[in-house]
Amino acid sequence: MDEGVVIRAEGLRKYFPAGSGLWGRGKAFLRAVDGVSFHVGEGETLGLVGESGCGKSTVGMLLLGLHRPDAGRVLYRGEDILALEGEAKKRMRRNIQVVFQDPQSSLDPRMLIKKAVGFPLEVNGLARGAEVTRRVEAMLAEVGLRPEHMYRYPHEFSGGQRQRINIARALITGPRFVVFDEPTSALDVSVQAQILNLIKDLQKRHGYSYLFISHDLSVIRHVSRRVAVMYLGRIVETAPRGALFQTPKHPYTRALMAAVPKPDPARRQPLALLPGDVPSPVHIPPGCRFHPRCPEGMEVCRETEPAPVEVGPDHVVACHLWRDAGFENLRRSA
Numbered sequence: 001m002d003e004g005v006v007i008r009a010e011g012l013r014k015y016f017p018a019g020s021g022l023w024g025r026g027k028a029f030l031r032a033v034d035g036v037s038f039h040v041g042e043g044e045t046l047g048l049v050g051e052s053g054c055g056k057s058t059v060g061m062l063l064l065g066l067h068r069p070d071a072g073r074v075l076y077r078g079e080d081i082l083a084l085e086g087e088a089k090k091r092m093r094r095n096i097q098v099v100f101q102d103p104q105s106s107l108d109p110r111m112l113i114k115k116a117v118g119f120p121l122e123v124n125g126l127a128r129g130a131e132v133t134r135r136v137e138a139m140l141a142e143v144g145l146r147p148e149h150m151y152r153y154p155h156e157f158s159g160g161q162r163q164r165i166n167i168a169r170a171l172i173t174g175p176r177f178v179v180f181d182e183p184t185s186a187l188d189v190s191v192q193a194q195i196l197n198l199i200k201d202l203q204k205r206h207g208y209s210y211l212f213i214s215h216d217l218s219v220i221r222h223v224s225r226r227v228a229v230m231y232l233g234r235i236v237e238t239a240p241r242g243a244l245f246q247t248p249k250h251p252y253t254r255a256l257m258a259a260v261p262k263p264d265p266a267r268r269q270p271l272a273l274l275p276g277d278v279p280s281p282v283h284i285p286p287g288c289r290f291h292p293r294c295p296e297g298m299e300v301c302r303e304t305e306p307a308p309v310e311v312g313p314d315h316v317v318a319c320h321l322w323r324d325a326g327f328e329n330l331r332r333s334a
């Protein structure tokens with residue numbers, strides 16, 4: 001049994017059709033998620049960070065069962081969620097919820113907040129009538145809203161309040177694991193911090209486990225206990241937050257850090273230190289997929305994909321630079 005692990009993703013792969021291949025030969029695929037493994041422990045937050053299009057949301061969708069993987073498995077407390085059917089599948093779905101970015105479009109403008117937040121209880125047959133009202137009221141209080149807010153419509157709320165409503169709706173059925181996909185990206189910075197703190201407080205109170213997806217390293221740093229860095233469909237480095245931010249090992253992670261927004265917005269240049277654009281996930285470079293942009297690339301990087309190496313406690317990096325620096329080797333030579 002997987003002690004203390006709530007979610008485990010093993011070798012997840014998701015390809016999308018991308019028209020026909022070069023000169024009409026064969027089929028081309030967009031390799032959105034290309035062999036991704038990680039786990040999320042009990043009551044912890046794993047941050048998933050990477051540039052736009054690297055496959056973060058697709059990973060989230062795979063965990064939520066909104067996409068079926070082409071390969072790999074998702075285990076919830078050791079149980080393969082894709083193998084479940086009927087009632088067992090429905091029960092499992094209640095354990096895993098999601099909060100997306102856009103507060104405007106995810107709430108029906110004609111639905112009272114009471115109905116929107118209470119809906120998951122009703123469709124799942126978990127409560128009826130006055131019990132729904134009672135639980136919605138309690139849930140709204142949890143996210144910092146008042147009872148009278150139940151009788152208002154989405155347009156009567158600010159962006160931050162609407163995101164509180166979305167969080168209430170996701171948590172009302174009592175999930176144990178929540179995917180947050182850029183939940184604060186559409187909000188002003190001051191409101192962002194309030195929502196991030198709410199998300200953290202709720203975790204402290206109830207012991208939820210989170211996968212927190214963001215392209216913003218400062219947000220990831222604020223909420224995560226561990227962090228996974230993704231590049232072109234793969235995880236290139238995973239580490240506890242402190243180790244990742246103090247001693248990033250992968251050249252891509254280092255480049256991301258160098259590009260973290262500076263106080264002067266005019267200097268906010270993502271990956272300014274790196275040459276070239278992110279390659280298309282339809283034409284992923286051979287060998288290390290980061291090699292065309294890597295300032296430290298070697299001959300071997302063009303041909304051979306680097307295997308993950310443990311370089312510290314719970315710190316894993318996939319890069320040829322660290323191939324001989326495995327944690328065990330480091331410990332032996334210490």
Ligand SMILES: Nc1ncnc2c1ncn2[C@@H]1O[C@H](COP(=O)(O)OP(=O)(O)OP(=O)(O)O)[C@@H](O)[C@H]1O
Nearest residue numbers: 016030032051052053054055056057058059215281
């Ligand atoms: N349903 C789909 N059909 C075809 N291609 C898709 C689909 N969903 C995602 N993609 C492609 O897969 C790749 C990964 O997309 P994904 O949305 O997972 O990235 P992301 O890291 O979440 O990006 P962002 O930070 O912009 O949200 C992108 O190239 C995207 O265009």
Ligand code: SF4
Nearest residue numbers: 288291294301319320
């Ligand atoms: S494997 Fe090579 S190209 Fe890839 S990140 Fe490491 S040094 Fe750079």
Ligand SMILES: [Mg+2]
Nearest residue numbers: 056057058181
């Ligand atoms: Mg996304």
